[in-house]
Amino acid sequence: MPLASHESIQLTAPDGASVSLSLHGGQLLSWKPAGAPEQLYLSPRSEYVPGKVIRGGVPVCFPQFADRGPLPKHGFARTLPWEPVSQEVGKDDALAVLRLRDSDTTRAIWPHAFELELSVRVSGRALDVELACENTGDATLQFTTALHTYLRVADLDDVSIEGLAGLRYFDSIKQAEALQRMDLLLTGEKGVLDLDRIYFGVKEKPLLVAENRRQLVITQQGFDDVVVWNPGPERCAKLADMPPEGWSEMLCVEAASIGRPIELQPGESWVGRQSMSLL
Numbered sequence: 001m002p003l004a005s006h007e008s009i010q011l012t013a014p015d016g017a018s019v020s021l022s023l024h025g026g027q028l029l030s031w032k033p034a035g036a037p038e039q040l041y042l043s044p045r046s047e048y049v050p051g052k053v054i055r056g057g058v059p060v061c062f063p064q065f066a067d068r069g070p071l072p073k074h075g076f077a078r079t080l081p082w083e084p085v086s087q088e089v090g091k092d093d094a095l096a097v098l099r100l101r102d103s104d105t106t107r108a109i110w111p112h113a114f115e116l117e118l119s120v121r122v123s124g125r126a127l128d129v130e131l132a133c134e135n136t137g138d139a140t141l142q143f144t145t146a147l148h149t150y151l152r153v154a155d156l157d158d159v160s161i162e163g164l165a166g167l168r169y170f171d172s173i174k175q176a177e178a179l180q181r182m183d184l185l186l187t188g189e190k191g192v193l194d195l196d197r198i199y200f201g202v203k204e205k206p207l208l209v210a211e212n213r214r215q216l217v218i219t220q221q222g223f224d225d226v227v228v229w230n231p232g233p234e235r236c237a238k239l240a241d242m243p244p245e246g247w248s249e250m251l252c253v254e255a256a257s258i259g260r261p262i263e264l265q266p267g268e269s270w271v272g273r274q275s276m277s278l279l
């Protein structure tokens, strides 16, 4: 079921670049750079139901990444309603800000006061997604987090990621650490792919995601790690909100802080940003 207009925000910059954001989950659902097609994958089987996850776009994982802790998988931010804070179209760009504060629901499972802000800025062939967290309580808080970006690809077989070579990663499928020796090529026998890796200490190193002539540069600030995830056909078949072939049309490249949780003292803030630019 598509979102009603009061539950989503559509923003178009003067140059035609546009985004669509859902208040459910504070989730970016669409990014069309100026003169270019959709860059994000959004599953046609996504459900837009309170308490459920929307499969695609840029879910916000907070305050826990995946099931690495006692909270619901990927935390609660992606299944709660966010408030719109502002929307503006400037001379060269368009910007929207959404907010999520602690509530009875969040405090019942995570006893902390916080304010999260998601700011999305679109202009030309560039997109900035910024997540800020302020500790508004009187005790120290700690969290892990990710901007779980689902990139749309035409055929995963043609995709490569440059910039990860030489980094240590945790393979969440094999539950083992390994070293990425070369650029990551997603070319391979269809049907054998099942990729779920946390690359540690990527920091601000740019990544290049290439698919034939399409080249997307991804950079991040504030986030230490990068997660690369694709469910492959077998896991995809078990995901009720994905079509069976959906795995071959998406690749998640997530800006994350997992290895070293972020700790905030009362009154302190943290900001993380993922920026994408279509060359």
Ligand SMILES: O=P(O)(O)OC[C@H]1O[C@@H](O)[C@H](O)[C@@H](O)[C@@H]1O
Binding pocket: 053, 066, 073, 074, 148, 172, 196, 197, 227, 229, 254
């Ligand atoms: O199905 P979910 O809860 O949206 O999670 C999707 C995937 O998200 C990735 O970030 C994790 O590394 C995977 O382990 C996980 O399966």
